[in-house]
Amino acid sequence: MQELTIQDFVAMWERALVRVTERTDEFSKLDAVIGDGDHGTAIVQALTSLVEAARKGTELKTMLNDMGFNVMMQTSGSTSTLIGGFLLGMGDHAEGTGLNAGQVKQMFKGGLEGVRKQTQARKGDKTMMDALIPAVEAILSCESEDIRRMLSEAAKAAKAGAEATVEMKANFGRARNYGEKSVGHADSGASSWACMFQAFAEQTEK
Numbered sequence: 001m002q003e004l005t006i007q008d009f010v011a012m013w014e015r016a017l018v019r020v021t022e023r024t025d026e027f028s029k030l031d032a033v034i035g036d037g038d039h040g041t042a043i044v045q046a047l048t049s050l051v052e053a054a055r056k057g058t059e060l061k062t063m064l065n066d067m068g069f070n071v072m073m074q075t076s077g078s079t080s081t082l083i084g085g086f087l088l089g090m091g092d093h094a095e096g097t098g099l100n101a102g103q104v105k106q107m108f109k110g111g112l113e114g115v116r117k118q119t120q121a122r123k124g125d126k127t128m129m130d131a132l133i134p135a136v137e138a139i140l141s142c143e144s145e146d147i148r149r150m151l152s153e154a155a156k157a158a159k160a161g162a163e164a165t166v167e168m169k170a171n172f173g174r175a176r177n178y179g180e181k182s183v184g185h186a187d188s189g190a191s192s193w194a195c196m197f198q199a200f201a202e203q204t205e206k
């Protein structure tokens, strides 16, 4: 796959919405271990509003901006702030109606930078960053020009990153108060972001 078109990109998010929706309860239960148990519904709401904006898109930069603002305006809470930051950051580094491998790398790199504007969480803190950082790193270090391959490596890295959170102790935000209680369960955000990257890869394999 040498080019990622705007249609491919919209389809990736549509698939993410489908896959995350299938696992809503699982993500909420994981969140309940160290939080308020709303992550499943929060991420589904966020994806629903960004997909709605994506379907009206005709150009990547404008579309990503609309997706980001839509998700931040329509839903509140950290889930939508982080995913909104990701979309706005991507929008700063993407334009037109199709991207080559190098441009896809820049877009995802921009997405991570956008999330970093919204959170101080680092790798190892048991947050969604434990899936997102390895996923973006895998994209950036992929030597292939095949975008399908890039996204498949990102999905593997995100999955491994989410699985690694099982052994971690929550070290960020309110979840920190739960300390040891958080060990033994994966982080809900890392798990849902891994699910999204899995969906992105799955869609481009079609």
Ligand SMILES: [Mg+2]
Residues within 6 Å of the ligand: 031, 035, 036, 037, 038, 039
């Ligand atoms: Mg929550």
